[in-house]
Amino acid sequence: MAYSDKVIDHYQNPRNVGSFGTSKEVAQRKDVGVGIVGAPECGDVMQLQLRINEQGVIEDAKFKCFGCGSAIASSSLATEWIKGKSVDEALTIKNTQIVEELSLPPVKIHCSVLAEDSIRSAIADYKKKNGLGAEQVAEAAAHH
Amino acid sequence: MAVKLPIYLDNAATTRTDPRVVEAMLPYFTEKFGNSASRNHKFGWEAEDGIDLAREQAAALIGASPKEIVWTSGSTESNNLAIKGAARMYAKHPEGTTGVCRGHIITALHEHKAVLDPCKRLQNEGFEVTFLEPPADGVITREMVAAVMRDDTILVSLMWGNNEIGTINEVPEIGALCHERGVIFHTDATQWVGKMPTDVERDHIDLMSWSGHKMYAPKGVGALYVRRRNPRVRLEAIQDGGGHERGMRSGTLNVTGIVGFGKACELAMHEMDSERERLLTLRRKFERELSERLEVVQVNGHAERRLPHIANISFGFVEGESLLMGIKEIACSSGSACTSASLEPSYVLKSLGVGDELAHSSLRLSLGRWSTEEEVDYAIQAIVKAVNHLRTMSPLWDLHKEGIDVSKIEWQTH
Numbered sequence: 001m002a003y004s005d006k007v008i009d010h011y012q013n014p015r016n017v018g019s020f021g022t023s024k025e026v027a028q029r030k031d032v033g034v035g036i037v038g039a040p041e042c043g044d045v046m047q048l049q050l051r052i053n054e055q056g057v058i059e060d061a062k063f064k065c066f067g068c069g070s071a072i073a074s075s076s077l078a079t080e081w082i083k084g085k086s087v088d089e090a091l092t093i094k095n096t097q098i099v100e101e102l103s104l105p106p107v108k109i110h111c112s113v114l115a116e117d118s119i120r121s122a123i124a125d126y127k128k129k130n131g132l133g134a135e136q137v138a139e140a141a142a143h144h
Numbered sequence: 145m146a147v148k149l150p151i152y153l154d155n156a157a158t159t160r161t162d163p164r165v166v167e168a169m170l171p172y173f174t175e176k177f178g179n180s181a182s183r184n185h186k187f188g189w190e191a192e193d194g195i196d197l198a199r200e201q202a203a204a205l206i207g208a209s210p211k212e213i214v215w216t217s218g219s220t221e222s223n224n225l226a227i228k229g230a231a232r233m234y235a236k237h238p239e240g241t242t243g244v245c246r247g248h249i250i251t252a253l254h255e256h257k258a259v260l261d262p263c264k265r266l267q268n269e270g271f272e273v274t275f276l277e278p279p280a281d282g283v284i285t286r287e288m289v290a291a292v293m294r295d296d297t298i299l300v301s302l303m304w305g306n307n308e309i310g311t312i313n314e315v316p317e318i319g320a321l322c323h324e325r326g327v328i329f330h331t332d333a334t335q336w337v338g339k340m341p342t343d344v345e346r347d348h349i350d351l352m353s354w355s356g357h358k359m360y361a362p363k364g365v366g367a368l369y370v371r372r373r374n375p376r377v378r379l380e381a382i383q384d385g386g387g388h389e390r391g392m393r394s395g396t397l398n399v400t401g402i403v404g405f406g407k408a409c410e411l412a413m414h415e416m417d418s419e420r421e422r423l424l425t426l427r428r429k430f431e432r433e434l435s436e437r438l439e440v441v442q443v444n445g446h447a448e449r450r451l452p453h454i455a456n457i458s459f460g461f462v463e464g465e466s467l468l469m470g471i472k473e474i475a476c477s478s479g480s481a482c483t484s485a486s487l488e489p490s491y492v493l494k495s496l497g498v499g500d501e502l503a504h505s506s507l508r509l510s511l512g513r514w515s516t517e518e519e520v521d522y523a524i525q526a527i528v529k530a531v532n533h534l535r536t537m538s539p540l541w542d543l544h545k546e547g548i549d550v551s552k553i554e555w556q557t558h
């Protein structure tokens with residue numbers, strides 16, 4: 001299978017790989033929203049961590065990904081796109097934009113869906129930790 | 145010494161044609177180009193001589209008589225002819241009889257699709273098939289077969305060496321059991337013949353498939369051994385026509401391919417013993433060094449009972465397709481779902497009870513006649529580097545390092 005140059009670039013030089021602490025540490029931090037989506041038995045797990053300030057702006061984003069090259073590229077790209085955005089802006093990112101940017105073939109569309117899900121899931125976690133809009137949280141969760 | 149890239153470590157998928165094989169074939173394209181069935185001129189006789197020699201070479205490699213070799217297009221066809229041909233010939237009731245079992249067949253879940261799918265088709269025709277579940281080490285034993293054998297069992301089809309994990313079934317023992325019980329025994333020996341000593345008499349084999357392109361002959365040519373004495377095995381043909389191959393497989397013979405197949409058998413016969421030792425040493429080095437240099441590495445299949453050329457290794461918390469991407473100068477294959485159209489990880493590893501996650505994390509590295517120690521060393525370096533790179537990105541690796549059992553987490557699956 002031939003990968004697009006952009007997928008290869010993200011695979012070789014992933015942007016924003018990392019985390020803001022161990023799973024236990026970030027669970028305690030109110031300024032960090034954590035999204036983990038996918039499952040090992042399906043061959044993809046994406047973890048997205050967002051550091052969000054009191055104005056609701058995503059100051060920093062870190063990802064980790066167990067998955068194929070397209071999954072790694074999708075999550076790497078997602079971190080690039082959402083850094084500096086407000087939470088509401090970040091929620092407007094659609095998987096189709098990721099598909100287009102990375103020229104993902106049809107069999108890899110699920111990678112972009114997972115990336116979109118990870119954004120929603122991380123923001124939902126942040127809102128839950130900060131007691132923001134239970135309905136909004138429920139809405140975000142309903143996407144899974 | 146600098147290694148030439150890319151490195152080919154996918155010899156279980158196909159092999160390079162040996163130049164000596166190509167050389168033997170060449171005259172049959174342009175000079176001795178006759179149809180071996182043309183009985184009344186030189187061109188036909190020359191082609192027939194080529195076929196006869198190849199039949200002797202193939203038979204010699206497996207301890208058979210030349211009359212027991214049926215030429216086919218490869219192992220897929222040989223398996224189809226053996227399994228469907230024997231089942232339909234030895235069926236207990238005519239086709240179309242509903243509600244009664246036409247005969248019982250035994251095979252296993254980790255067989256090649258070219259065995260499983262013919263068996264499934266026979267199920268639709270009224271045969272009952274037992275698909276044995278392999279144990280964790282992947283080896284099917286005589287006892288396992290004996291435990292499911294019935295009075296109406298007509299056919300047992302079990303491969304000799306597995307193409308994904310290289311495990312070796314107890315073929316001679318199972319063959320002996322079949323002969324004691326009057327059951328026809330077929331083995332798909334595609335990955336075995338030419339690498340391991342084979343004697344259809346000693347090993348109690350009735351039907352055996354193998355393929356040119358797995359042993360340094362070209363693609364599109366294969367053979368089926370069909371026993372002629374004690375017992376004489378009969379097959380219902382699948383492809384009808386001019387009655388070639390004693391009516392079992394009609395169609396003008398692929399003379400060039402068959403000549404190449406014969407030559408490859410002859411070469412294998414002479415070089416097998418030294419080659420086997422060499423490949424085994426290389427495979428062991430691969431497995432040992434990767435296990436030493438990396439954590440959470442699992443060599444799949446039985447520790448000892450494995451073919452010399454196939455290593456199947458899982459690297460925990462690293463997904464197989466991304467690993468292949470990281471070692472793109474090494475041609476090999478992965479049991480990951482992503483490398484197939486199905487999105488399912490390898491059914492062979494799954495049948496052994498290897499968890500889906502480790503199945504997604506597996507590589508199959510298969511060595512061949514031109515594999516060198518330098519190539520193996522290079523591949524080891526490249527794999528270690530790629531696994532380490534991917535683990536720095538893997539959320540599962542972090543969880544593992546934090547002491548969390550990843551298999552116990554409840555994942556939100558889609």
Ligand SMILES: Cc1ncc(COP(=O)(O)O)c(C=O)c1O
Nearest residue numbers: 218219220256258307332334355
């Ligand atoms: C064990 C086994 N059986 C059957 C086949 C099919 O062989 P062929 O490609 O000659 O049809 C293969 C090769 O893929 C194999 O490894």
